[in-house]
Amino acid sequence: MLPQHSNYKKYEKSLYQERSGYFGERALDYPLKKIQFPHFVTHHTRLEVNHVNFQMDTNLWTPRYNLIIEAKDYTGHISLRDGFNQIVQQKEVAGQKVTNVYDDPVLQVEEQKLQLELWLETQGLPVLPIETLVVMTNPRVILNATxxxxxxxxxxxxxxxxxxxxxxxxxxxxxxxxxxxxxxxASFVASQHQPWKPDVFHRLGLGPGEIRRGVRCPSCRTLPMKWERLRFECSECGLRSADAYIGALKEFFLLYGDQITNRQFRWWTGVESPRTANAMLKRAKLIKVGDNKKTFYRLSYDYENDFNDFTTNKKPAGKFKKHAGIF
Ligand SMILES: [Zn+2]
Incomplete structure (x- = not known):
C-alpha cells in the first residue's frame, strides 16, 4: 500500500493500536498475579454477538463483579480531554515532534462492556456488574487528563x-x-474465543482500488521495489534484497486472507516470471496445497509475533499467550 495515502496511515495506525494492546496486555501479568482476592483471568478474548466481533484485552472474573481491562502501551505525552472522544499522543521521533490521534480507549472499553453484557445475556449466562479500566502500561508515558x-x-x-x-x-x-x-x-468465555481474521477492507472501509501493490523496501519502506538481477532493489535508498517479498506476503495475508496463488503473487509483487514466483513461494516455506492449475500456497502468520516490523513500537522480551485462557 502507498505510505502517503491517507488510508495507509489509517491502516498502519489501526495495526499499531491493536499491537499496542498486545504489548500492554502482557505488562498486566505481574500486578494481576499479586491480587489477594479470589478471581480468574482471561486474556485476549474475542467474542461474537449478533455477527459483530468484539475483543477484550484482559478480563477479571470474580464472584461479585467482572472487570474489563484495556491495556495500552503508548509512549510520550497522552492527553485525554472531555468531549473529544479521542486521545492525542505527542512524542519525539528522531528529534521531531509527532502528534497522533487515536480512538478514545475509555469509549472503547465501555463499548466492550455493553457488548459483553449483551453476549452474556444472549448466552443465558449471569450478568454481573461490569467494571472497566484502561491501563497505560508503558512506564515512560505521561498522562494528562481533564x-x-x-x-x-x-x-x-x-x-x-x-x-x-x-x-x-x-x-x-x-x-x-x-x-x-x-x-x-470464565472458562466458558475463554472457550468461545473466535480467532482473528483479517478484515482490513471492511474495518477501514477500503476499496480494492485503494490498495497499491508491490514489494516495500524493508529499510525505508518505499514502495514498490524493482525486481532486477534476482534481487529487489529500492530506488530510494538503494537497498538490494532477495527476501524483501516476505513483507509483501504478510501484507497480502492481512488484506486478503491465508491463501495465495502463483498468479496472485505475481500480481501483488510485480514479479513477472511464474517460475521465479514459484521459487520465491517455495523459499518462503509456505505449504503448497493442490496441484496443477489449482495450486495455492497457505499463508500462515502469527498475528502477534510476525508483524513486528510493521509498526514502530518494539516488542518486549517474552512470549505472548497465543489463545485466550485462564491462568
Ligand atoms: Zn529503501
Missing part, C-alpha cells in the same frame, strides 16, 4: 493498578456466584 473527568477515574498508569483493583473490590460486597461458578463462567 480534572474530575471520567478519564481521571478510568485511565491509570500500570503502577496504580494494584491499588485501583483493591478500591474496585471494596465497592462490591454481594456475591452473585460461587467460586466454582465463576471458574466455569
Amino acid at each position: 480534572q474530575n473527568s471520567i478519564y481521571q477515574e478510568k485511565v491509570i498508569p500500570l503502577s496504580k493498578l494494584s491499588s485501583k483493583l483493591r478500591e474496585i473490590n471494596q465497592h462490591y460486597n454481594h456475591e452473585h456466584l460461587t467460586l466454582a461458578e465463576t471458574r466455569r463462567l
